[in-house]
Amino acid sequence: MAFAYKYPRPALTADCVVFGLDDENLKVLLIQRDNEPFAGQWALPGGFAQVGEPLEKTAMRELEEETNLKNVFLEQLYTFSDPNRDPREHVVTVAYFALVNLAEHKVHASTDARRAAWFDIDNIPPLAFDHKKILSVAYDRLQGKIRHQPIGFELLPPRFTLRQLQRMYEKILNRKLDKQNFRKKMLKMGILDELDEIETDVAHRAARLYRFNDYKYRNRVKKGFIFEM
Amino acid sequence: MAFAYKYPRPALTADCVVFGLDDENLKVLLIQRDNEPFAGQWALPGGFAQVGEPLEKTAMRELEEETNLKNVFLEQLYTFSDPNRDPREHVVTVAYFALVNLAEHKVHASTDARRAAWFDIDNIPPLAFDHKKILSVAYDRLQGKIRHQPIGFELLPPRFTLRQLQRMYEKILNRKLDKQNFRKKMLKMGILDELDEIETDVAHRAARLYRFNDYKYRNRVKKGFIFEM
DNA sequence: ACAAAAGTGTTTGTTGTACACCCATGC
DNA sequence: GCATGGGTGTACAACAAACACTTTTGT
Structure with missing residues (x-):
């Protein structure tokens, strides 16, 4: 226990909702968790913020570590701060959404040490934490945003x-x-x-x-x- | 120094960009800071997150404490996480924007113990931290959002x-x-x-x-x- | 009577929507 | 020669933009 503060602080994480498109369907990239809580369950890629690191960097770093994806279009989605969203303690997460051309990234994601896989948007397994909620917010945002900004080309x-x-x-x-x-x-x-x-x-x-x-x-x-x- | 963690954590705050409309102009609610850093300068109302409290609550609580405003329309804007945005340490802030009917709230804001005042949107004084940036993001969001959602009625x-x-x-x-x-x-x-x-x-x-x-x-x-x- | 704003009508050009058709190419 | 999708034409309805006019009310 090396770091002490005068007042308690919520923990801070960044999570990524990565959308990809292939010939069939819109898909989402998920990883299978190693550790408790929710060990073995599918979840959004993400991890803890480091002091001195902007959260976009955190998001990109975790995404690369967990799924080998890099240089993707990434945009902030929403910050989720419900104190009960993580059973351990109060963890605030800043969610990002990413768009990738699935054809060019398919291989990488599934050959990494950790299990990572693409799931059809309408066939998502149960997810850890409030990640189902986050995914749903991301999908809504994608549907809205794609109509008003030319971001679809990223797919x-x-x-x-x-x-x-x-x-x-x-x-x-x-x-x-x-x-x-x-x-x-x-x-x-x-x-x-x-x-x-x-x-x-x-x-x-x-x-x-x-x-x-x-x-x-x-x-x-x-x-x-x-x-x- | 009572709270210790295994890894260091950024501090977490919530800030509010409050827009109001009177007969003349679109205005923004600012407070004058008591303490360092930026003591005496104008800034967005806001303050530190409490563990166990959702950040919308933090935003609303700070807004009431500092400006007496309550029961206003509040929506999350964006999370700013540049490590240098606060000279003290890495402070991540979740910004919210609020819309109020200025005619009904004018009095409260200016009679509080702390100095709070409404400024015309095109006559904003220098602001503490990156608050100018936050305000500009908020104004952009307002201009965009008002065209696609019926939130203008809140003003x-x-x-x-x-x-x-x-x-x-x-x-x-x-x-x-x-x-x-x-x-x-x-x-x-x-x-x-x-x-x-x-x-x-x-x-x-x-x-x-x-x-x-x-x-x-x-x-x-x-x-x-x-x-x- | 006049100023100020409420409230309505109409015309013109631009877009959205719905179809229908011909063309090029690989099998 | 047929299936598959590329690529184009057109007609009608709906809408946006511009502008002009009449009505109501307080001073």
Whole structure:
């Protein structure tokens, strides 16, 4: 017991809700806990804050340690401070949500020493602590945010077809979109680069590839543009 | 020094950005600090978390202690964890933003033992810590959120005229709105109750009073309605 | 009578929505 | 040649934006 304070302090952790998209479904990355409490149960990756370390760093560090993921899009979600959320003591957690292109990260996550695995968003096992609640807040946020900010591109490879993009929105928003209307709207925003490339290895006519252009996006935002899907 | 832990912990605080609206302007509630660091400087109301207390409670408790405000609309804003934001040590703060009807709360805030005062949003004095940054995040959030959720009503008295409502949007979004179009859109949403009352003590034709109906709003949301201003 | 704001009508251009069709490619 | 998806055209309804006008009330 080496660190003493005049007044008691809640403990502080950072947890990550990592979303990934493959050809089938929206998925979430979970790890299986080594230690008590909830040993053996599935949980969100995360861990204790270190003094002197910003919490985004904590989140990223724990994510890499536990699942080998790094350099992912990470954004603060919400801070959960219910005194009873951890049976040991009062632990406040700052939750982050991350978006990754699952195709490029699939392998890493499952070959780590600790067990980590992707679960379909609508087939989540029982989770430790209040992680089910956190996940639900994250999913709500994702559904809302994806409509007002161009963050969905983080779930796709850098170069993608309009169909992939549409599918991404359909999977997350959970409803069908009209092809023509989607394309018209998307292209009209002027934030995509049309590439001189088409997809390969498909059993039908190959589609043109596009790339999200953040520079164009920021420029349009400066002029009052509001992304809306 | 009574409380000891195996590993060091950042300290934890809650701060409040309280917005109020009067006839003139959007304002923010600030307090003048008693103690070092930044003694005498203006700052956001807030204070240290207590173990066993959810942080919303911390925020509300500190707000009441320092400014006499209570029963206000309070929502979590963001958690700031830069290790250098407090010169003493690593202090993580969870910021909240609050909306109050300034007309009903004006007196309380300025008669408390500690100095507390309302400042115009575009005339803010230098602030302690990173509070300027926090305020700016809060203002951005307010401008964004007010367009997608009916929280603006918290800034008005329970019964209000359409003109008051329009003025509120104009003050916060910082641009003029067309009267007729505003009314059409607002009333069409079907989330206001038209009252059998009109305003009094005005030097012109008295306008009808309305009331926000949260029940109607929630019902419409269930059916897929999205508030958008 | 006038000032001030309430409250209503209408027109025009832009978007959203719903379909329908032809085109290119691999099997 | 057929299945699969790429890519485009269009028509109608709904909405946003701009503006003008009439009505009511206190001074």
